[in-house]
Amino acid sequence: MKPYEKLLIENKQWAKERVELDKDYFLRLSKLQAPEFLWIGCSDSRVPANEITNTAPGEIFVHRNVANLVVHTDLNLLTVLQYAVEVLKVQHVIVCGHYGCGGIKAAMGNQNFGLINKWLRNIKDTYYYNRAELNAITNLDERADRLTELSVKDQVMNLAHTSIIQQTWKTENRPTLHGWVYSLEDGILKDIEKIVPNSPMDPIYQYKV
Numbered sequence: 733m734k735p736y737e738k739l740l741i742e743n744k745q746w747a748k749e750r751v752e753l754d755k756d757y758f759l760r761l762s763k764l765q766a767p768e769f770l771w772i773g774c775s776d777s778r779v780p781a782n783e784i785t786n787t788a789p790g791e792i793f794v795h796r797n798v799a800n801l802v803v804h805t806d807l808n809l810l811t812v813l814q815y816a817v818e819v820l821k822v823q824h825v826i827v828c829g830h831y832g833c834g835g836i837k838a839a840m841g842n843q844n845f846g847l848i849n850k851w852l853r854n855i856k857d858t859y860y861y862n863r864a865e866l867n868a869i870t871n872l873d874e875r876a877d878r879l880t881e882l883s884v885k886d887q888v889m890n891l892a893h894t895s896i897i898q899q900t901w902k903t904e905n906r907p908t909l910h911g912w913v914y915s916l917e918d919g920i921l922k923d924i925e926k927i928v929p930n931s932p933m934d935p936i937y938q939y940k941v
């Protein structure tokens with residue numbers, strides 16, 4: 733058996749078990765999705781949103797990219813954000829980073845990765861604006877961990893700076909924005925940032941909504 737064939741066989745087994753536990757499982761989910769959360773996480777295979785939060789299909793709307801970035805020109809992310817906020821009406825948007833992130837480590841170095849440079853450049857900018865604090869941390873793993881936290885905070889603020897979020901804050905007083913960091917070593921999520929609806933921000937980022 734080829735490795736990918738195992739996935740298809742496991743899928744049949746999984747579907748069978750779901751129906752054995754709850755015969756209407758797929759019927760119900762096929763009719764409706766009403767998730768309360770949008771998750772913006774890293775593509776890293778070790779940080780699966782549903783498993784680490786012990787949630788089921790239907791509970792979390794998910795977007796993942798390398799190093800969980802919120803980039804204001806990323807059409808893919810903005811489409812997911814607008815749909816989740818305006819159509820699904822999620823109550824919470826969670827940006828989840830993780831310690832030991834390869835994207836963060838790559839952004840801290842000077843290797844030329846070609847196209848990938850352009851994506852990681854967003855993390856380099858976070859480093860630059862926090863260079864005094866980061867350069868003072870001599871252990872490189874600890875420095876990367878701190879950059880992970882600072883980047884997550886920046887991404888949460890980037891969400892607040894979108895007109896999508898500001899519009900919904902004003903009209904519906906949601907969603908709350910959260911920044912979390914996951915530890916690969918013990919499986920625990922650390923809550924490091926929360927921005928409630930209509931929090932103050934620098935006027936340059938405020939839209940007339």
Ligand code: CO
Pocket residue numbers: 774775776798799800830832833834835836
């Ligand atoms: Co990562």
